[in-house]
Amino acid sequence: MIQHARRLLLSLGLAFAMAIGGVAPAAMAQVPYLQLIPQNSSKYASIVVDAKTGEVLYAKRADAPRYPASITKVMTLYLTFEALSAGRIGLDDRVVFSPHAAAQSPTKLGIRAGDSISVLEAIQAMCTLSANDASVAMAEKLGGTEQRFAALMTLRAQELGMTNTNFANANGLPNTRNLSTARDIAILSRAAMRDYPQYYRFFSQVSFNFRGRTITNHNHMLSNTPGVDGLKTGFTNASGFNIAISGVKDGRRLIVVVLGGPTRITRDRVAESLLLTGFDVIRRRGLGEDIKVAQNFFEPPQLAAATEPQMAQGDTGDSLSVRLASSPPPARASQIQIVEPRSVPKLSGKAKAQAGGRWTVQVGSFNSRSDAREQLSLVEKRFGRHVDDARAVAEKDGGKYRARFQGMTEEDARDACKALKAKKQPCVVMAPGRG
Structure with a gap:
């Protein structure tokens, strides 16, 4: 019933667009929930990408700098998966919490300094609870210090084609130097499932048990939206409500990134609407229609007319010819080696x-x-x-x-x-x- 109502919304939106704008049915598919974004929003950005080909089906402010918040943890997880795949760590290895890791702000597991959890538990805590302390503890395990690990994160981002991203920490807590874009987050999401599909299942985990308590995933779309099986949410006051999701329908997978939502519910509705519209575009193109996603129609005038940073050459934001600038994983990790020690020397005395x-x-x-x-x-x-x-x-x-x-x-x-x-x-x- 819900799906039928949403399809009806899509149809009504298309009919309305035709009535006032002369848009041909075969030319555009509409995104009905974008009108929920406040007119004065300067945080909103979004993108829809075909996970297989990297084709951008829709982009709005996709290259504008934004605070990724806890979506930052996807890169922390990417490097964790890389270390697991290379045999540098195992799922049963211990992750010791330093005083710095234990002192992170909520949301967190609340592990005391000197205590430890397994790598598996750290991954689950990052994916479901979005645990800030577990993220820093893992960063210290892999990179020695969080600062050193953040440099490694940024270097890997550049290697993956995330040209507008800089990471300042491992968890996405407020930091003016921790910046990314909707396009770069889509690149990262695609790289995570492409390079380490054996670990993608952690992004799908609705809950896990930790020391006698059940921890549920912050990503409600895993349970509420058919086909969605990952990835990550994020929120700070500066960023607004962020989400990167991936969903499958009829054997096709899409990635949707929405940044700067005014509320969690609105963010999820916009993300779901973009996902459904993306699948509708793919279905109709399969039937021979020359179709793309309409970009500006349902967005408030102030939002649609807002100034955006200059895009890459040929990127008009709504062109189907735009390709995701993702590269194959590099042969080597980087010149910054992922070191084995939990911490590097803190010189004193x-x-x-x-x-x-x-x-x-x-x-x-x-x-x-x-x-x-x-x-x-x-x-x-x-x-x-x-x-x-x-x-x-x-x-x-x-x-x-x-x-x-x-x-x-x-x-x-x-x-x-x-x-x-x-x-x-x-x-x-x-x-x-x-x-």
Whole structure:
């Protein structure tokens, strides 16, 4: 019944357009919910893309800079999937929460500093709860620090063709330097499902259980809109209500991005309307019609006439000849290596004076990297203040994986090992060059 009513809205909108504008039925399909965007909105932007071909079926302000808010986490997840695919981490590996990660603003899991969750739980928390603390903890695990990871995010964005994007953090919390566009978010969404389809299912998860509580997904369209199976929502006061979705119908997949909605409900209605209209365009083109999505008809005059940044050459915003500027995944990650340690050295005290220590504390030798990482996580949890300035590394040495804390001064290494031994935790202090 609901679907029938929406189709009726589409038909009525088309008839009205014909009545006052002389638009031929075979030329345009209308987007009935765009009139819900306030006339004074300066945040709105949107795009509809064919996921298979990259063809842009509709674009409005698609290259205007916007705050992506929590959609930022899609890039954090992309790099997480990349690390999983490359074998650098596993779903059962531990993600330790630093004081910085634990101190992130809600929405968050509320994990205490020194505690840890699995990589799987971190992914689920980012996809469903949009957990800001889990995002930063994962960033620190992969990049050493959130700042370093944000640089990696931006570099990867450039490699994917997201030419108007800069990431300043891993979770999308307010930062004037954390900017993207509707087009770039579509590129990222397409890359996530294209490059790591084995992990796309996490974007479809309606809920998951975490330590005795059920966490539900912020993306209500997963449950309310047939065919929608991902990706991510976002909101800050500065950004408005954002969403990137993907949906499938009759074997065709579309990506829709809506930024700057005035309310969640309005944002979802506009996104659903764009999705349905996109599918209608594809269906009618399959029947031989030369059709595109009408861009401005239902938008308020002030919004439609608002000044936009200059688009790329040939991009008129509503032309079907526009192609998504996405590139194949690069052969290598980037010149910024995704490092294994949870954190890079935070130089302090004598470490600062010596421009970084060169001593190592080894806390175990194991047959697998995952066991070595688990040991590192346990030591970090129990003896955090003694190893906070060190790099935690599961280092392969012959046929074994050595769990080591590197980058310490001699004094700090000996003090740490003394504290560990006092609690019956075996350890070995290793001088520079010993290995």
